[in-house]
Amino acid sequence: MELILDTANVEAIKYYQQVLTIDGVTTNPTILTKENRDYREVIQEIISVLHEDQSLHIQVVSTDVEGIVKEGKVINQLRKNTYAKIPCTKEGFQAMKQLKQEGYLVTATACYSANQGVLAAKCGVDYIAPYLNRLDNIGVDGVAIIADLVAILDYYGYPTKVVAASFKNAQQALEMMKAGCPAMTIAPEVVDKMMEQSMTDDAVRAFSSDWKKAFNEEGFNW
Numbered sequence: 001m002e003l004i005l006d007t008a009n010v011e012a013i014k015y016y017q018q019v020l021t022i023d024g025v026t027t028n029p030t031i032l033t034k035e036n037r038d039y040r041e042v043i044q045e046i047i048s049v050l051h052e053d054q055s056l057h058i059q060v061v062s063t064d065v066e067g068i069v070k071e072g073k074v075i076n077q078l079r080k081n082t083y084a085k086i087p088c089t090k091e092g093f094q095a096m097k098q099l100k101q102e103g104y105l106v107t108a109t110a111c112y113s114a115n116q117g118v119l120a121a122k123c124g125v126d127y128i129a130p131y132l133n134r135l136d137n138i139g140v141d142g143v144a145i146i147a148d149l150v151a152i153l154d155y156y157g158y159p160t161k162v163v164a165a166s167f168k169n170a171q172q173a174l175e176m177m178k179a180g181c182p183a184m185t186i187a188p189e190v191v192d193k194m195m196e197q198s199m200t201d202d203a204v205r206a207f208s209s210d211w212k213k214a215f216n217e218e219g220f221n222w
């Protein structure tokens with residue numbers, strides 16, 4: 001299972017690079033605006049902290065086919081292993097197909113149905129990012145839709161990977177793993193929720209206190 005960080009915050013990327021095993025970074029236009037600096041500078045810094053084998057997914061901003069294709073090519077050329085994120089609009093599908101025919105890396109995004117996901121897979125995209133929490137927010141079962149998409153792609157043998165996106169809690173991440181979703185892109189604050197367990201902290205406090213009482217030492221000193 002690939003764990004990708006959904007952020008453009010360079011400090012957060014550096015931190016999770018050290019703490020966990022991260023397979024890449026995704027951004028979107030909104031995420032990039034949150035850094036309050038020039039997006040080119042932010043992207044350059046993200047590139048400088050990523051290892052060569054980690055993926056980077058950057059979204060196009062243009063909405064017409066020609067503009068999407070042009071931006072998709074520029075994004076691919078920023079660095080090896082860099083995917084152009086393209087929304088699942090009609091223009092987006094056309095641009096995905098064209099870019100894949102020319103050998104570029106593409107992640108279909110803003111996917112709100114299994115149908116859209118399958119059509120993107122037929123365009124040959126590498127990843128599809130369905131928006132789990134945004135589906136839940138409108139009263140649709142996001143987990144069920146993404147589980148359907150994962151099963152359909154598996155049934156037909158498409159190599160496209162589903163990268164579930166838009167998480168607001170750790171339970172959603174667990175549900176995606178139970179559905180066999182091959183990749184997830186998760187914001188740092190939700191990754192924290194996956195790691196945290198107050199009972200683990202309580203247990204560690206008790207171990208330390210027992211040790212100190214018995215041996216009057218803070219650590220294991222041989």
Ligand code: E4P
Nearest residue numbers: 006026028129134165166167
């Ligand atoms: C990532 O690829 C998506 O753009 C992102 O997960 C959307 O998340 P949001 O619904 O929290 O904005």
